[in-house]
Amino acid sequence: MSIDLGSKEGRKHYLSEKLDDLLEGINDSYGTLLMEELLARLELTVKDFNDEMKNLCDELVVKEKENGMLRMVVHNLTSNEEKVIPTQDPIYGAYFNENPEMDTNKLRIYYSSLTTPGSIIDINLDTLESEVMKQTRVSDTFDSSAYASERVMIEARDGTSVPVSLVYRKDKFKKDGTNPLYQYAYGSYGSTVDPTFRSSWLSLIDRGFVVAIAHIRGGQMLGREWYEDGKMHNKINTFTDFIDVTKGLVDKQYADKDRVFAMGGSAGGLLMGAIVNMAPELYQGVSAHVPFVDVVTTMSDASIPLTTGEYTEWGNPANKAEFDYMLSYSPYDQIEAKDYPHMLVTTGLHDSQVQYFEPMKWVAKLREYK
Secondary structure (H helix, E strand, O other): OOOOOOOOOHHHHHHHHHHHHHHOOHHHHHHHHHHHHHHHHHHOOEEEEEEEEEEEOOOEEEEEEEOOOOEEEEOOOOOOEEEEEOOOOOEEEEEEOOOOOOOEEEEEEEEEEEOOOEEEEEEEEHHHHHHEEEEEEOOOOOHHHHHHEEEEEEOOOOOOOOEEEEEEEEEOOOOOOOOOOOEEEEOOOOOOOOOOOOHHHHHHHHEEEEEEEEEOEEEOOOOOHHHHOOOOHHHHHHHHHHHHHHHHHHOOOOOOOOOEEEEOOOOHHHHHHHHHHHHHOOEEEEEEEEEOOHHHHHHHHOOOEEEEHHHHHHOOOOHHHHHHHHHOOOOOOOOOOOOOEEEEEEEEOOOOOOOHHHHHHHHHHHHHOO
């Protein structure tokens, strides 16, 4: 369950609805006090938003995010004590697993980070000690301690701070501007890309790459407003955020300016199409998978099953203002004669969102103009 704390009334409504259910059977006066305490705490941390709750025995475990960084907080319903569950990584994804037994002091979660493969972990809520019950096997030689992850904030051109999750191999990373960079993002539909493990990135990381997930506007890493600031007439923010993250990581010497590579797929492929039109000089290579690049043509065809349902995401071409705005960034329509980076483009015969011919016509035009 997600909550946007942009509105005081929204916070009150959420807490009153959810805590009434979770505190069933607990003394009414104490339940009221706990609700007031949590509300007060949330009022003081406006950038936080409550993500999920789990009630076990005398503990209420709450998943929260602050500036997009997850933490799990244990509220003792008897002593009113509050503890943060420690984790081995600064950035990670965690999800409540099957916890069918309520009368227990153990919480089972699924945990994954940019350095830790997916794991089932049992946490003792009294001692906060954890035990790994199962972990996805990577290889005989994989050692998670050889890698490090961190979160940095990059300032976009309009002054907004954009969160970026980074992972690299400790013995390969120098932070002197000599490491190659592989930058990924999605940035649409309010989809949040959590900083979780991807074995497909290990080959690059082991060869000295810094891998970055840019949590750009259009996603929902910083709440609903972050999404609203990256859709419709604000869509340009998605593209400029990605470009500014690239520049910021180079300036902070996380990356070699001559060895920056970018990747995105579907709506993230639209992102790739936009950045190569807007700032091709920044990227040595770009990988665009089933990219949504002919925005105006696709959104003008109401016979396509998903088109009309996405008018609130991209706009309705029948509206001139929305048509003009889409046209201003549509990758296919904005191709110019310039030196585009090296590109890998894939398409699919049976993709329900992006028809196979859309990336094909984009590639044909790129070859003509490059």
